[in-house]
Amino acid sequence: MEETGRMTVELTPNAIKRVLLVMQQKPEVGGLRLGVQGGGCSGFSYVTQFESGPRPHDQVYDFEGAKVFVDPKSLVYLQRMTLDYKSDLMQQGFVIHNPNAKSTCGCGTSFSA
Secondary structure (H helix, E strand, O other): OEEOOOOOEEEOHHHHHHHHHHHHHOOOOOEEEEEEEEOOOOOEEEEEEEEOOOOOOOEEEEEOOEEEEEOHHHHHHHOOEEEEEEEOOOOEEEEEEOOOOOEEOOOOOEEEO
């Protein structure tokens, strides 16, 4: 993995494949934004969305060509997190494993820190 910022996030091979697939299918997509925003059942919710490129001050991570953008405020909450991608009968989408989350809600999209 090559990065322009310090090590913060990890992507599993499945997550890398999914980001690369979307980037290949949609040329306007430059990478995946990972972030945290206030809200959700537990106080914070995750942001995962594809964007054309990084914003000013973003940390940019490169996982075998799969680009990930993280804003500076979210870095505090995403230290050592792992992003996976699941696709089975029960779910399809990105799954975040965050060791900084003190608790998570039942839906899995919000957490407290």
